[in-house]
Amino acid sequence: MANYSRRTFIKTGLVASALAGVGGFPLCAERGTATDWVTLGKSNVKVTRLAFGTGSFSGQVQRDLGQEGFTKLVRYAYDRGIRFFETAESYGNMHHMLGVALKGIPRDSYRLMSKVTTHAGVDPQAKFDELRTLANTDYFDIMLLHWQHTSTWPVDTIRWQEGILEAESKKTILSHGASVHGLPALRQMPGNKWIQLGLIRVNHNGTRMDAENYDTDGLGNVNEVVTHVSALQKQGLGVIGMKLIGEGTFGREDRQKAMRFAIRNVGVHGVTVGYKSTAEIDEAIDNLNLALT
Numbered sequence: 001m002a003n004y005s006r007r008t009f010i011k012t013g014l015v016a017s018a019l020a021g022v023g024g025f026p027l028c029a030e031r032g033t034a035t036d037w038v039t040l041g042k043s044n045v046k047v048t049r050l051a052f053g054t055g056s057f058s059g060q061v062q063r064d065l066g067q068e069g070f071t072k073l074v075r076y077a078y079d080r081g082i083r084f085f086e087t088a089e090s091y092g093n094m095h096h097m098l099g100v101a102l103k104g105i106p107r108d109s110y111r112l113m114s115k116v117t118t119h120a121g122v123d124p125q126a127k128f129d130e131l132r133t134l135a136n137t138d139y140f141d142i143m144l145l146h147w148q149h150t151s152t153w154p155v156d157t158i159r160w161q162e163g164i165l166e167a168e169s170k171k172t173i174l175s176h177g178a179s180v181h182g183l184p185a186l187r188q189m190p191g192n193k194w195i196q197l198g199l200i201r202v203n204h205n206g207t208r209m210d211a212e213n214y215d216t217d218g219l220g221n222v223n224e225v226v227t228h229v230s231a232l233q234k235q236g237l238g239v240i241g242m243k244l245i246g247e248g249t250f251g252r253e254d255r256q257k258a259m260r261f262a263i264r265n266v267g268v269h270g271v272t273v274g275y276k277s278t279a280e281i282d283e284a285i286d287n288l289n290l291a292l293t
Helices: 006-020 066-079 094-101 124-135 158-169 222-234 252-266 278-291
Strands: 037-039 046-048 050-053 084-086 111-117 142-148 176-180 197-201 238-242 270-274
Touching (some): 046 111, 050 278, 066 278, 084 270, 111 124, 124 158, 142 158, 142 197, 158 176, 222 238, 252 270, 252 278, 270 278
Parallel strands (some): 050 084, 050 270, 084 111, 142 176, 176 197, 197 238, 238 270
Antiparallel strands (some): 037 046
């Protein structure tokens, strides 16, 4: 290796690694941002990478802002480039509050994701119409089966799955998936032919993540969750990460670590975070931008 020092060899190797891409992020590629529009797998629905969540403690945090305060926060997020908003039937009055907050903004400029509780004895079409009316929208870009926490959910919710497909034929819902809690439910997602999207709890230390008992206060199984997410991605499905702030338990450093883990290690398409202030929106954007560097 004449005239070819060890230092030169190492530097050349590093350049080659950079060109090949490290951890799924080629160093020579254009840097992504929190407010980029990304496609959620085979669903072909495009959303901003960062979403505005309205379910902090089932929406209590957002409801406590009052309509005026909540509207100002939603408009601030919109002006900062967050154009993906998510809520759920079980979040109290949040469909209505979100509909009021977004009133007057062109509907095609943002995306709405809702989650429906799969109660027995409820007409799916009537429920979807009710939620659309509350949210003041003609359609939902994404509808998820909410809080699926048993291993039998793919069979138990067939009536709701068929209802969503019927709504899609009417263009009142554009894409669909599930939000799961607990490993028994999560294990049913890979290989599922119905789902297009998954809303999955991910962070670096397992806080509020999936475990054998969906209702545990202990830590979840990070390695198994990541394995299932990887399987979903191989199927071409969209994956959105939640619990990026440990349901409010993380400090700033852990919030950064959680965001970095979700993006770099798990490789989710996007993340949703609940906010109660403009400072929290700014920080989430900064944390996600940092994770994308």
